[in-house]
Amino acid sequence: MSDAARKFLVAVLMFLAAGAAIGWLYDRPGLGLMVAALLALLWQVRQLLSFDRALRTGNFDDFRQGEGIWEQIFSRFQYENEKAKRRKLGYRQLLREVRKSTNAMPDGAIILNLENEIIACNRAAKQLASIKRKKDRGQRVDNILRDPELTRLLRANDQSLTVEIVSPIDGGQWLNCRVVPYGLDQKLLLLRDVTERIRLSKMRRDFVANASHELRSPLTVIAGYLDSLAGGDDVPADWVKPVSQMQGQAKRMRHILGDMLELSRLESAGVASAEDAVDVSRLLEDARSAFEGHADVASIVIDAEPGALLRGSGAEIETVIVNLLSNAIRFTPTEGKITLAWRVAADGADLIVTDTGEGIDAEHVPRLTERFFRVDKGRARDQGGTGLGLAIVKHVLARYEAELVINSEPGEGSEFRCHFPSDRVVVAPS
């Protein structure tokens, strides 16, 4: 207990005792005590009302001096008040700093609630996505940035997912968007200007496509002359082998150019159309018939669900199958086995090519879908590979929002699994 409180208690007790003593003099100690208590109460009520008035008017002059309990209450109140003021000032300063730094950020940041309504945004978001801080507060962000990709991102609620959309502002900048949830009911939509990267990658794509296209015609002429030369009887004996080798290399170059053009096409194509339903089992059968029976080809087994169809392009799915199957054939000895499977699962369907071939070291697996990556460059080249097959597979699958999962064990074999989402799969009633 503080000194002032102790003094206050003592004073009250003494006042009550004095009241009782005076009452005793008149032979009415009880009455004296009651009157003293009433007076003490009235005094405290008066002090309370003055304090209330002081709180309302801010004039605490009556409480500034002295050592009584009310002066003590006032000085405590003043101390807490000053502390709160200092804290508020500190918060305000901090808020100003945070606002200044978020406004200095080159990336846009929009705070959203769970309904994707805008709560606040920084200056970059204003500039990149044309969001008006006051006018657009409370608006759904997908009503301002109208893009199905952004709607998909907001629905997915997946921090690792990013999408690229065109900004509604005049320059048509490309924005990379990502959603980061925080707290219980808020999320941050981050926008990054990636226009330059997109422009450079388009330039690269166009260059590769144009160069491949330009190289095709002269190569066709060279290959044509080589074919005529090889087919004629008037080639000197010591030229037969070089002509045949040149023929082989010209064929390989045509193959590489074809794959490069296919990759460029896939890179600039959007989501695959879902209009046609592709009979994957039939495509697997056709692929087997095309390869089986050739010398040095392992046995090919099919394990497919004939009733399951895939929404997309037959030619693209065939490209996936042919690339995976031709790899399996090249890397599996004749006595090995290759399985082509097509299975429906709870979350979609899987197209799986498994082989009992040489397998791949785990360190190489993450790089297999890179362009021109081969585990054994010389050998893969000699076997006729372009190094683009799995890159093409990956790009086709991206158009279906499908995933390529590679499992391999050196010396045991490999499994290439293409997982398609359920909205691409149609299961015909049996």
Ligand code: ADP
């Ligand atoms: P390539 O035309 O060289 O086959 P790909 O992109 O199709 O190019 O494959 C890249 C590399 O992945 C191959 O060179 C090979 O090293 C490895 N690879 C692909 N499929 C298999 C497989 N079934 N078994 C073993 N290695 C494989």
